[in-house]
Amino acid sequence: MPEVIQISTNNQTYNINIGNLYGLNALSNSYSKILIVTNPHICALHINKILSCLDSKNIFICTIKDGEQYKNLSSIEYILENAFIHKLDRKSLIIAFGGGVISDMSGFAASIYQRGIDFISIPTTLLSQVDASVGGKTGVNNSFGKNLIGTFYQPKAVYIDTDFLDTLPKREFSAGISEIIKIAVCFDRDFFDWLENVNLVDSKKDLQYAICRSVALKADIVSKDEKENSIRAGLNYGHTFGHIIELLGNYSLYLHGESVGMGMCKANNLAVLLGMLECKDSIRISNLLKKYHIPTEYKISDLDDFYHRLFLDKKSQNSNLRFVIPNGIGDMKIITNPPKELLFEAMSR
Numbered sequence: 001m002p003e004v005i006q007i008s009t010n011n012q013t014y015n016i017n018i019g020n021l022y023g024l025n026a027l028s029n030s031y032s033k034i035l036i037v038t039n040p041h042i043c044a045l046h047i048n049k050i051l052s053c054l055d056s057k058n059i060f061i062c063t064i065k066d067g068e069q070y071k072n073l074s075s076i077e078y079i080l081e082n083a084f085i086h087k088l089d090r091k092s093l094i095i096a097f098g099g100g101v102i103s104d105m106s107g108f109a110a111s112i113y114q115r116g117i118d119f120i121s122i123p124t125t126l127l128s129q130v131d132a133s134v135g136g137k138t139g140v141n142n143s144f145g146k147n148l149i150g151t152f153y154q155p156k157a158v159y160i161d162t163d164f165l166d167t168l169p170k171r172e173f174s175a176g177i178s179e180i181i182k183i184a185v186c187f188d189r190d191f192f193d194w195l196e197n198v199n200l201v202d203s204k205k206d207l208q209y210a211i212c213r214s215v216a217l218k219a220d221i222v223s224k225d226e227k228e229n230s231i232r233a234g235l236n237y238g239h240t241f242g243h244i245i246e247l248l249g250n251y252s253l254y255l256h257g258e259s260v261g262m263g264m265c266k267a268n269n270l271a272v273l274l275g276m277l278e279c280k281d282s283i284r285i286s287n288l289l290k291k292y293h294i295p296t297e298y299k300i301s302d303l304d305d306f307y308h309r310l311f312l313d314k315k316s317q318n319s320n321l322r323f324v325i326p327n328g329i330g331d332m333k334i335i336t337n338p339p340k341e342l343l344f345e346a347m348s349r
């Protein structure tokens with residue numbers, strides 16, 4: 001059953017259409033040219049489905065290499081070069097067609113090409129359907145860390161078609177579930193309880209509900225706090241530790257969602273040590289991650305080095321460390337400068 005969820009920020013309101021690509025052609029027809037940014041894998045599998053929906057005669061395709069390790073400024077330059085070669089103007093459109101890496105980079109390129117042109121997102125991975133494509137965070141990684149370069153730039157629309165998930169590798173599907181668990185832990189206890197009782201691999205109906213619920217929660221949060229001055233920071237639960245785990249694995253050892261899963265468990269350790277999360281609830285969260293084979297343990301080999309890397313997190317301010325931790329299941333708190341010995345204890349568990 002198609003569903004439409006709206007995000008309203010200061011500058012614009014847009015729809016996240018869940019269920020099919022209905023409306024994509026009508027919206028795209030208002031643009032002079034369209035550049036579809038995708039990767040070779042998604043292009044080979046699904047580009048015909050997109051092309052068959054679009055009437056425009058001015059469609060160009062730009063493929064960039066697949067993987068978090070290519071989410072960098074060189075790839076942005078490549079997308080921009082394609083935009084210049086095909087003479088996109090300010091009435092042109094970029095369509096991001098792929099996973100989180102594609103949506104983050106396409107959105108970033110759209111935000112800086114000729115000072116900003118419109119973009120639409122068609123996410124093909126579970127992670128990008130429930131998180132990355134929604135809410136307008138765009139950007140790339142560099143040697144200092146993940147997503148440290150980027151913009152807040154909202155798409156004109158998002159089209160989520162769960163049929164694309166049929167070809168998603170199992171490991172990537174599982175990694176996307178960690179973002180669903182993340183949002184449930186921080187914002188919706190009933191949703192978490194429900195997740196414990198279903199299996200998103202076996203039931204398309206339950207999967208569709210989980211996507212809708214995650215997107216609705218995120219849309220509400222982004223509408224209240226687009227630029228992450230308050231509540232949106234809760235969406236970074238697991239990410240402060242997770243981003244460093246990803247970086248230390250050269251963005252290739254673990255998928256983003258897997259690193260977030262391990263990061264959530266480190267954040268839970270801290271919450272337990274601070275008396276904000278009961279041990280049994282921390283175990284419930286780990287068990288839900290384990291149900292989908294998301295790794296929950298990560299041995300930090302150099303605690304001092306890991307600690308110093310925490311200061312590069314975008315939430316850290318004036319050299320103060322900030323962490324999102326669960327305040328029981330269904331609520332979260334942002335804490336500043338927890339006692340160093342507790343932090344080390346949480347990291348070493």
Ligand code: GLY
Nearest residue numbers: 131135137232235
């Ligand atoms: N992925 C976290 C956020 O969009 O804020």
